Amino acid sequence: MNRRKLSEEEIxxxxxxxxxxxxxxxxxxxxxxxxxxxxxxxxVNKVGEIAEEHDHHPDITFGWGYAEIALTTHDTGGLTEFDFAVASAIDAT
Known part of the structure; x- marks a missing residue:
């Protein structure tokens, strides 16, 4: 998967x-x-499994009745196709 930083238009x-x-x-x-x-x-545990499968680990904040997910590709300094692929995988849970 391409880890090139996406442009604002691509995002x-x-x-x-x-x-x-x-x-x-x-x-x-x-x-x-x-x-x-x-x-x-x-x-959150399911997201952890997805993160391990993809070797791409989001920041996760959670508490009573909610979970917040934040994805980025640190080595490119922004978003890549990989972030969107993992987001799609998380939504499929």
């Missing part, structure tokens, strides 16, 4: 294929809502 185009994801600075982010803490924790 805008790829965002069209993702539901609920936004760009904040150099990160692709999304907040997920759950019924309780257990739901949040279960989701």
């Amino acid at each position: 805008a185009e790829k965002l069209k294929d993702l539901d609920g994801w936004t760009v904040k600075g150099k990160e692709l982010t999304k907040r997920y809502e759950f019924e309780n803490f257990a739901g949040s924790l279960e989701f």
